[in-house]
Amino acid sequence: MDLNQRFEAYIASDQKIEAKDWMPEAYRKTLIRQISQHAHSEIIGMQPEGNWITRAPSLKRKSILLAKVQDEAGHGLYLYSAAETLGVSRDEMLDALHTGKAKYSSIFNYPTLTWADMGAIGWLVDGAAIMNQVPLCKCSYGPYARAMVRVCKEESFHQRQGFQIMLNLSNGTPEQKEMAQDALNRWWWPSLMMFGPNDATSKHSEQNMRWKIKRFSNDELRQRFVDMTVPQAELLGLTVPDPDLKWNEATGHYEFGPIDWSEFEQVVAGNGPCNRERIETRVTAHENGAWVRDAAAAYAAKSAERASSQTTAA
Amino acid sequence: MSAPNTEWPLWEVFVRSRQGLSHKHVGSLHAADATMAISNARDVYTRRQEGTSIWVVKAEDITASTPSEKDVLFDPANDKVYRHPTFYDLPDEVKNM
Amino acid sequence: MADQEHEWILRLGDDALVLAQRLSEWCSHGPALEEDIALSNIALDLLGQARALLTLAGQREGRGRDEDALAYFRTDREFRNALLVELPNGHFGDTIVRQMLFDQFAVLRYEALASQLVDLELSAIATKALKEVRYHAAHSARWVVRLGDGTEESHRRVQESLNVLWPYTAELFEDDTVSQACAEAGVLPLNASFQERWTEHVKGILNEATLACPESSALLTGGRSGRHTEHLSFMLAEMQVLQRTYPGAEW
Numbered sequence: 001m002d003l004n005q006r007f008e009a010y011i012a013s014d015q016k017i018e019a020k021d022w023m024p025e026a027y028r029k030t031l032i033r034q035i036s037q038h039a040h041s042e043i044i045g046m047q048p049e050g051n052w053i054t055r056a057p058s059l060k061r062k063s064i065l066l067a068k069v070q071d072e073a074g075h076g077l078y079l080y081s082a083a084e085t086l087g088v089s090r091d092e093m094l095d096a097l098h099t100g101k102a103k104y105s106s107i108f109n110y111p112t113l114t115w116a117d118m119g120a121i122g123w124l125v126d127g128a129a130i131m132n133q134v135p136l137c138k139c140s141y142g143p144y145a146r147a148m149v150r151v152c153k154e155e156s157f158h159q160r161q162g163f164q165i166m167l168n169l170s171n172g173t174p175e176q177k178e179m180a181q182d183a184l185n186r187w188w189w190p191s192l193m194m195f196g197p198n199d200a201t202s203k204h205s206e207q208n209m210r211w212k213i214k215r216f217s218n219d220e221l222r223q224r225f226v227d228m229t230v231p232q233a234e235l236l237g238l239t240v241p242d243p244d245l246k247w248n249e250a251t252g253h254y255e256f257g258p259i260d261w262s263e264f265e266q267v268v269a270g271n272g273p274c275n276r277e278r279i280e281t282r283v284t285a286h287e288n289g290a291w292v293r294d295a296a297a298a299y300a301a302k303s304a305e306r307a308s309s310q311t312t313a314a
Numbered sequence: 315m316s317a318p319n320t321e322w323p324l325w326e327v328f329v330r331s332r333q334g335l336s337h338k339h340v341g342s343l344h345a346a347d348a349t350m351a352i353s354n355a356r357d358v359y360t361r362r363q364e365g366t367s368i369w370v371v372k373a374e375d376i377t378a379s380t381p382s383e384k385d386v387l388f389d390p391a392n393d394k395v396y397r398h399p400t401f402y403d404l405p406d407e408v409k410n411m
Numbered sequence: 412m413a414d415q416e417h418e419w420i421l422r423l424g425d426d427a428l429v430l431a432q433r434l435s436e437w438c439s440h441g442p443a444l445e446e447d448i449a450l451s452n453i454a455l456d457l458l459g460q461a462r463a464l465l466t467l468a469g470q471r472e473g474r475g476r477d478e479d480a481l482a483y484f485r486t487d488r489e490f491r492n493a494l495l496v497e498l499p500n501g502h503f504g505d506t507i508v509r510q511m512l513f514d515q516f517a518v519l520r521y522e523a524l525a526s527q528l529v530d531l532e533l534s535a536i537a538t539k540a541l542k543e544v545r546y547h548a549a550h551s552a553r554w555v556v557r558l559g560d561g562t563e564e565s566h567r568r569v570q571e572s573l574n575v576l577w578p579y580t581a582e583l584f585e586d587d588t589v590s591q592a593c594a595e596a597g598v599l600p601l602n603a604s605f606q607e608r609w610t611e612h613v614k615g616i617l618n619e620a621t622l623a624c625p626e627s628s629a630l631l632t633g634g635r636s637g638r639h640t641e642h643l644s645f646m647l648a649e650m651q652v653l654q655r656t657y658p659g660a661e662w
Contacts, residue, residue, distance in 0.1 A: 053435045
């Protein structure tokens with residue numbers, strides 16, 4: 001057996017690949033791409049929600065939202081950390097993000113226009129993310145799988161608090177109910193797009209499925225999400241903005257209308273409502289922080305030098 | 315991109331979550347010095363639970379064993395924990411997420 | 412005495428609330444991801460303190476106002492925070508110097524509050540808060556040292572931050588009828604009594620940071636009686652917008 005055959009045997013028997021194990025270069029490349037872009041998504045995702053921290057309508061909601069966004073920063077950190085085990089550095093990954101070479105989940109290029117968006121994001125966007133993420137806990141690459149276990153543990157509170165916001169709003173004043181319906185109208189279709197293009201057109205899927213980086217297909221996950229979420233919308237007394245949505249007794253699934261893939265493509269290509277602002281915020285933070293990072297590094301170097309000269313003097 | 319010598323080094327984090335358990339590797343982070351590394355590790359990896367013990371070690375200070383030839387996925391690389399970061403040509407994203 | 416009681420608790424609560432609000436503005440804008448998390452953590456702690464303190468203040472006031480009624484429906488003329496905490500964040504150096512100056516005071520104040528037995532509810536809040544602010548104080552002190560003794564640029568920047576913020580610190584040690592009543596009740600010593608130790612701790616940090624302690628005797632004050640800077644009403648407009656736009660709604 002050559003190395004590649006051994007590697008494939010490992011994958012086939014559901015063994016984890018660890019950082020220093022031999023791996024095909026393509027496996028390493030695709031993991032770096034996927035993990036770093038997952039990390040970027042968490043970081044960029046802090047912005048649409050972070051937008052409402054200062055305006056949260058109660059101190060309790062403010063605490064919860066701040067904790068949630070902080071969690072997302074933490075998740076980004078776990079994922080950057082997992083990616084670094086593959087030989088790429090944090091700075092390299094950030095550079096790719098800032099120059100537009102790396103992508104992140106397109107959902108975060110949409111604006112958060114009302115408080116109800118906080119509910120919709122927790123309920124729908126985190127709901128979709130959880131669907132994608134739970135299978136990744138069993139992904140073949142050890143550091144990624146372990147990071148995902150940690151992420152998933154923390155994620156369930158995110159979806160619950162989002163749903164709770166929607167529940168409060170739906171049972172609140174007429175303006176609040178309208179706010180909730182409006183948020184659902186704007187976030188439904190982008191959430192379905194989070195699962196990626198239809199299986200037939202998805203470029204990386206087949207290879208990633210073979211290597212057990214991807215465990216279920218885009219369409220499978222999307223269908224699961226719809227089946228799970230539509231009853232929740234009914235519970236909220238809200239209407240899913242899809243005139244073609246209907247329960248199919250024979251298949252046991254919901255049928256839903258066509259997704260506007262041209263919108264998806266526009267957003268992925270950088271022409272969504274907030275693409276420019278999302279990146280600009282990160283670039284500005286990074287540039288404004290350069291003097292701080294440099295100072296900390298300089299101080300650390302000085303301290304180390306003082307410590308060693310004290311040792312030699314003694 | 316910041317000049318390479320001002321990137322904060324990578325630290326590996328080990329946490330003992332409860333009395334009686336050993337320290338477990340939980341992940342890594344970047345920090346300029348050891349104090350910052352501990353402080354950041356506390357914020358990120360322990361959410362400030364009382365009585366938790368944290369160890370931080372610079373990744374470059376860890377020596378890793380080289381897998382033996384008998385190991386299934388033998389790759390006689392160096393004795394560092396990870397491959398060295400090189401300026402790696404990240405593949406452009408095409409269509410899916 | 413009873414009608415002064417909620418006043419001194421409000422001061423504590425407003426300090427925490429306003430500073431928490433300012434720190435939460437850093438979300439997604441920090442100089443490094445790890446530091447974003449650190450600042451959010453501090454903001455969360457302060458917010459928790461604010462909630463406990465405002466809730467208690469509302470109870471003691473006896474007019475049925477809870478934490479949200481106090482946070483969302485008072486005008487800036489009714490807020491009782493020190494001016495220092497309402498100032499805009501500026502750059503990271505401004506924020507961390509402000510934090511250090513405040514943290515050193517908060518530690519002393521909570522230490523005193525935690526050790527008194529006159530108001531047990533307040534001492535319970537202070538005991539928990541003390542653990543948190545000690546951590547905050549260590550964090551901000553270390554950063555002031557890193558920036559003061561880092562590069563020429565960082566040194567210059569934080570020296571400037573310190574020069575600008577210093578005149579706001581005298582207010583922390585001012586006394587009036589409210590703080591006197593508080594001292595007479597045995598809950599907190601006079602604010603002036605904290606000044607010596609605060610100055611000693613701060614000077615120690617500045618020394619290690621190679622920063623010059625400003626000489627200014629300027630006194631920028633008024634927060635404790637509701638006379639704030641122009642910044643506070645902008646901050647409150649943002650913070651309070653939803654509650655004021657949809658009165659009576661539950662969130």
